[in-house]
Every structure is written in C-alpha cells, then in structure tokens.
Amino acid sequence: MAVTANPTADLPRLGIVLMLTAWLFFSLVDLGAKWLALAGVPAFQLAFMRYAGHFVISVGVIAKGGIEAGRFKTDHPWQVISRALLLISATVFNFYALRFLPLTVVSAIMFSSPVIVCFLSVFVLKERVGPWRWAAIILGFLGVLVVVRPFGSAFHLTMLLIVYNATALALYSIMTRRLSGVVAVDTMQFYLGLTGTVVLLPFAIWFWIQPENTWSMIVLISLGVFGWCGHQLLTNAHRFGTANQLMPFTYSFLIYVAIWGYLFFDTVPDAFTLAGAALIMAAGLIIWKREKK
Numbered sequence: 001m002a003v004t005a006n007p008t009a010d011l012p013r014l015g016i017v018l019m020l021t022a023w024l025f026f027s028l029v030d031l032g033a034k035w036l037a038l039a040g041v042p043a044f045q046l047a048f049m050r051y052a053g054h055f056v057i058s059v060g061v062i063a064k065g066g067i068e069a070g071r072f073k074t075d076h077p078w079q080v081i082s083r084a085l086l087l088i089s090a091t092v093f094n095f096y097a098l099r100f101l102p103l104t105v106v107s108a109i110m111f112s113s114p115v116i117v118c119f120l121s122v123f124v125l126k127e128r129v130g131p132w133r134w135a136a137i138i139l140g141f142l143g144v145l146v147v148v149r150p151f152g153s154a155f156h157l158t159m160l161l162i163v164y165n166a167t168a169l170a171l172y173s174i175m176t177r178r179l180s181g182v183v184a185v186d187t188m189q190f191y192l193g194l195t196g197t198v199v200l201l202p203f204a205i206w207f208w209i210q211p212e213n214t215w216s217m218i219v220l221i222s223l224g225v226f227g228w229c230g231h232q233l234l235t236n237a238h239r240f241g242t243a244n245q246l247m248p249f250t251y252s253f254l255i256y257v258a259i260w261g262y263l264f265f266d267t268v269p270d271a272f273t274l275a276g277a278a279l280i281m282a283a284g285l286i287i288w289k290r291e292k293k
Contacts, residue, residue, distance in 0.1 A: 015241025018233045019249045025230035027256035030106070031264065032219045032226070034098040038265075039216065041209055043096035046223060048204035050091060051196025053224015054231075058190040074187050076179065083175040083188070084195035090165040090172070092200075097158040097165075103257035104269040108147045108277040109162040111254065114247075114284045115140030116170035136286035143279030146272055154272070185235050189228070247288045251281055 211217045261267040
C-alpha cells in the first residue's frame with residue numbers, strides 16, 4: 001500500500017531554514033556596518049543607506065501590481081510611522097555603538113529584547129505573566145548586567161545605547177503584534193523604508209563621507225539590500241512555522257556575529273560576555289517555553 005506524503009509535514013522545517021537565513025542577512029548588515037564604521041563612515045550615513053535601499057525595494061514590490069495611490073495607503077499611518085521610528089532610532093544607535101563595541105557584546109544586549117517584551121506586555125498589552133516568566137525577566141536583566149558590567153573597566157557608555165535599542169525593539173515588536181493582520185506586511189515595509197529615508201536624509205547629507213573605493217560602496221549599498229531580504233525572509237518564515245517553533249532559532253544571530261567578529265576583527269567573546277549571553281538566552285527560552293504551554 002503506497003504511503004501518501006503529507007505536503008505540510010516539511011513546512012515548519014522550511015520556516016526554520018528561512019529564519020536561519022533571515023538572521024544570517026541581519027548579521028551581514030551588522031558586519032558591513034561595523035566594517036564601514038571603523039573606516040570612519042558616520043552612523044547617520046550607514047542608517048540612511050540601510051533604509052534608502054529598503055525603501056527602493058519596497059516600492060518596487062508594491063508597485064509591481066500597478067502604481068496606484070491606494071496601494072500605498074493605510075488606515076493606521078501614525079501607528080505604522082511610530083513603529084518605524086522605533087526601529088530607525090535603534091538602527092542609528094546600533095551602528096554608532098558598533099564602532100566601539102564587539103559584535104557579540106552588542107548582540108548579547110540586543111537579545112534581551114524578548115525579555116523586555118515580556119515585561120512590557122504586562123503594562124502595555126495587559127497580559128498575565130506568571131512566576132516562571134517573572135523569574136525569566138529577572139534572569140534576563142541579570143544577564144544584561146553581566147555583559148554590560150556597569151562598574152567594571154570594560155564598561156563603555158555606548159552600551160547604554162544598546163540597552164535603549166533593546167527596549168525600542170521590544171516596543172517595536174509589541175506594535176507589530178497589534179498591527180499584524182490589520183496592516184499588510186508590504187505596506188509596513190514600505191513605510192519603514194520611507195520614514196527612514198525621509199528622516200535620515202538631511203543628516204546623511206550633512207555627515208556624508210564618500211567611500212574610499214568601489215568595494216566600500218558595494219558594502220554600503222548592501223546594507224539596504226540585506227536588511228530588506230532579512231525582513232522578507234523573517235516574515236515568510238512565520239507563514240510556514242509558528243512563533244513557538246521558530247523563536248529558538250533567532251539565537252543563531254549570536255553564532256553568526258561571533259564567527260564574523262573572529263574572522264574579520266580578530267575578537268573573541270570573553271567569559272563575561274558568554275555568561276551574560278547564556279543567561280539572556282536562557283531567559284528568552286524560558287519565556288518561549290511558558291508561552292508555548
């Protein structure tokens with residue numbers, strides 16, 4: 001008797017592959033941004049190119065079905081723009097901090113964002129958080145303190161910018177939850193690119209530094225391309241797998257940036273960074289496990 005294959009059996013696996021690839025693209029954005037920042041390219045210029053490229057691609061995606069004003073409209077413009085501003089500000093600070101901090105330190109602090117989401121959901125979304133998730137929240141914040149070491153010699157003021165970034169990403173995630181199913185993904189992508197381009201253009205012109213060579217220009221342009229690809233893959237991953245299935249694979253980003261840091265900048269995460277990252281990851285996984293139940 002022939003066995004009929006289940007066409008949906010491999011969908012979660014496809015979602016996982018897309019998730020891993022999405023975070024690979026995001027890690028390449030940070031790699032390119034750090035490489036250019038060390039070469040003296042200002043954070044505003046890096047962020048502008050990140051969103052200008054994103055904007056051009058988003059317009060092309062929406063317009064391929066016909067250029068009509070209605071295709072670019074939304075009934076929730078202020079929520080969509082506010083959401084975009086949170087990510088844009090986090091991007092600027094992230095690119096600035098990358099000039100001074102290793103990729104692994106920036107990433108470890110940034111990944112406290114799910115913990116902050118859980119904390120803020122109590123007050124913003126009025127969700128119930130039990131003792132396990134409260135313990136995870138405390139564990140995650142302890143992890144951030146271990147990485148930041150606010151009273152140690154390794155402390156750098158730009159670490160505070162990354163703490164802000166993690167909070168901004170948490171609010172961004174909460175707003176994305178609220179807008180999901182209400183505003184089309186392509187529309188949110190369009191407004192993200194548009195807002196970033198318009199807001200950052202004056203600063204980019206003022207601080208602009210011409211790249212030294214063709215390769216630097218290619219890397220600068222790639223920030224927008226890789227950023228858009230990452231967001232598209234991340235969105236499509238959730239079409240094939242649930243958030244509970246996909247969430248643990250977001251931590252692949254930490255592995256990617258550790259590899260890039262070693263290969264391109266000869267940096268190896270110290271014991272405190274590894275320990276703090278482990279605490280943050282453990283907190284995120286506890287929250288994921290409780291939400292899964």
